[in-house]
Amino acid sequence: MTAHRWLHTVHLALAARDAGFDVALVGPAGHAVAGLDWVATPGLLSPLRRARSLARALDGIGHGAAVVPVDDVAARAIAEAWRDGLLGPAAAVAVVRSLGSSETLERRVDRVSNSALARDAGVRAARTLAVPAADRLDAVLQRLGLPAVLKTDGSWAGQGVAVVRDRDEAHHAFARLCARPSLPRGLVRWWKDDDGGYVADPWTKPRVSAQVFVPGAPATISVACWEGEVLGEVALRVVPTADLGSGPATVVEPASPGEMGETARVVVKALGLSGLCGLDFHIQWDGRMSFLELNPRATPTAHLPTASGQRLLDLLAPHFGAAPAARPSRAAPVPPIALYPQERVRDRASPWVGTEHEDVPVGSPDAVAAVAGALGAAVPSLRARVERSRAARRDLRDASKS
Template sequence: MSLPGVLVVSTQPWSFAARLARALGAAGFLVHGACPAGSLLARSAAPSAWHRLRHWRLAEDLAAALRQARPDLVVPCDDRSAGLLAELHAQPDLAPLIRASLGDPAAYPVLGSKSAQVALAAELGLPVPASFPVASRAELDSALAAAPPPRVLKSDGTWGGAGVAVIRRAEDAGAAWDRIMRRPGLAEAGKLALRERSLRPVMEHRRWRPTVPDLQAFVPGRAANRAVVCHEGRVLAGLSVEVLEMNYPNGPASVVRVIDRPDMARTAEAMAERLGLTGFVGFDFVIEEGGQALMIEMNPRATPICHLAARDGGVGLASALMAAAGVRPEEPALPATGEEIALFPGEWSRDPESPWLRRVRHDVPWEDPPLLRAYLADAAWIERYERMRGRVRRALHR
């Protein structure tokens, strides 16, 4: 019997796609990767084959990769990848594969809209912050007058906290609105492209379109995430964590603690069932002090904790995905409740001297030396780039 095939898709410069590819291989999949040249997934030892995605023709290259690799399942690792797959469902020869990978096509519009996700959760009676769209600055000011800050302004089509602004005072509304609605500057995109050595930021600048943001109630509490694996609306396995450190305010987690929260599990199960989801899905929560966990958004893709497994080995959530490929899965070997984990490279890049790196498990990819070498090489380039920028700024201000 041949191994079931999976195509891991990544358009972003994130390392966790390679980590998940490694976990999927350990679970028994034949793993291919689809990503831009120079990405960490392409330089990892995890995929047995690599399909190049060019930033200026992502949809065409991804369609070609799907036809060439002919996988049983596709795993998107960022919102752009998930959106491209949803668009490619319109192509008849690819539709069965994409449905088998993402679930019911009727759910795809909801998967791409944070406001629709929160509205659906509220309709299901799940705990969520009050949220509604604001189509103009005047509507924002009116809403803040009716319900004073703090409030949270959020836009679709962003990730890593880039489309989130916390409005703590009414006089901050203008700056928050401008930041959320402003097209990223071409010069800014060019600097980031040089830093990444990639055309991705420039192409993201070209693709940028304004969206109608949501104004959400601010919920004081602790950030938390739940990653699940689903098959046709049924959650097969899941992992919940509380965020102890972030890379930056409202950004991705860099240190987490594994938790057992039945309310988070119930929310994930209800959303997965209603939408008929298949594959990896992530849910972001805020846990109120001494209270319930409120879902603030859903990510229709793999997230940075999906590869985590027990400290003593075994395979985590990736093993549960075998059921979606028609193979009997092994029981996932997940980290123990209460275990604290420093995520690599997040916590190391946030603070190389962080005490977390010595106190808790540091999730370094020792099992994938090419990936580790590639990340360290990129980090060295970024350090040289920042030194060069510093010298240029000092020279200009003399």
Template sequence: MRDWRPDLIVSLDDVSAWLLRGLVADPSVSPDLRRLIEASIGAPSGYDAACSRIRFLELATSIGVRAPMSRSVDKTTALATAEAMGYPVMIKVNQTAGGHGIRIACEPAQLVEGMEACGLGQGGLLQRGRREMRRLVWRLGRLPATRNKVFELQQFIPGVPAMRTVAAWRGHVLAGASFVSECVDPQPFGASTTLRFINHPEMEATTKQLVAALGISGFVSFDFVIAEDGGEAFVIECNPRVISSSHLGRLFGQDLCGALARQLGWTTETQKTAALPSEAPVALFPHEIARDPDSARLRSGSGILHDVPWDDPGVIEHCYRQLLRLHPDHAAAMARLLGSQDEAASFKSESTDYIA
């Protein structure tokens, strides 16, 4: 902050978003830094819920938005709670992300296995050491902590994963876009690799209520499940940061970054937005390539928009090197997707010219 004198801080991952909120409670933080953090992410009254799956679902339930039944349990109470709630149930460990710390259990035996897999059992020396180290980081970061081995048991909602990402200012939504996941990695609860824009009034209304209740400024995304037996949107998680689809709103008439920039007085111009068909699917870079370098979704003529940052070759080159480590036997396939400028221009032309 002293070197850069920033106007805003934007978190790019879960851990930074959580620890940034913890800094506000640190007495050694200067008043200037505290003011900057609060201006960037919103009211401190919402930090606990933004950092905790358990507290977030409690907040969602208290304001009356549609959410799955959820209970805070430990190993001694989980089986009885699951029986009362009804199987299948979701195990969700607090302050985990990217599909980690999540399991589904369809019967008591799977619940016991799932708790062990999520690190809630005694575990070996290495597992116990990692667990205690994580809790030490949270304590040093002054994050709200639950008792050791306490986790969330959540009602399972059969349906399709979806999310709504928004830019907000002092509890008011400035702009937002909703997407439904068409493919995730790792299955079944990992990050999206392919998604599609949707209009869902309930997701939009729920997000406005949650943003107001949390007092959020900056970027935030909420995960939903759209129920397969009626289309209702159940909110399940809060991601208090940008996500890998936040910039895609511009392709569908919703410029999140531009809306926040105008709110802050950085610009008075409204940037041109595209108007892709709402059914147009988007493959996220580099996630879909990382999932499967030979993905049919990335083949010429697939009709999908591959979200490659063609205007930033340095990022492409860096990701290509990382992908080679992950898939050393698929260098040729990845080179065809990201290789020469001619090939890139050809694929970009096929996918429409909106990525730039």
């Protein structure tokens, strides 16, 4: 389930197919993954009615589905659908079975709550406090100290994040982060980027938190878990690129789970998590890890193999009655790993693009063609977008009749 047209979702779809699942995508009309012959599309995720449209799609899938949110918007929409009682009986069963304890569905998308939970459990975590209003900012910064990091819940890839070094900088950043985007700006961004989520932004007031600034190198761990127990993990260090710090990680290398793995086990157990999730860290100068935040969803590296060579979805498959496909797992790229297509989007002239380091799913030419076609396509016109949406809804109606 995804609110965005992120192309790296194709890796997760391939990993799910290889793990023995039938693959279905609930996302925006025109997603590249939805065009693959072996991917079903039981519903569309509406940017203005996210929770309701997501619940409607889930109702048609049934209780046996493995529900996998791919981005923070989808994860929050699932939590809202549960909270508001929008899920039918079969969908509610699927959500709890797939994601774990229903009591923590909303808590796990709250940065402040997750930081407190980790610290209470003895994890070395960057202290994070809520900033409910501008007149509380100074008090919060006095408790945390400067420099500090201001973040909005639900942000990703460096968006909605500001490192502040003094009081004036902090107040300017807070005003920018907590302000609702204007509708005209949302429409312009939708026009340029073909992402309807921008139109929904003006109706959503961001929640801002402040976090202790932790210097160091970024690292991450993706895990598969079941009812509060970690089944396996993929631990990675982020390899610096020319624009590190201004966007998502695009080149990574394997790392020992170590302290990251221990933290993952503590957090997963405390929240009773099932499914896929990721945790972000900073490696400090002395080698210690500092936990920054939980991503309660499949992260862009969730398809990579564990140290034993298994994929995270392979570890979850038996819990849903799925069996890995007969075909051998595709080989992992040689480290350092250039994520596809993220690294070539960042820099087509990157020394890793087109080499054995790039994570291209060469064994699935249809998936490669779908990504390449999306990368080379022009941003559609308004007329084309309307027709695309109509065609997607027409296909859904035809499928339901058959």
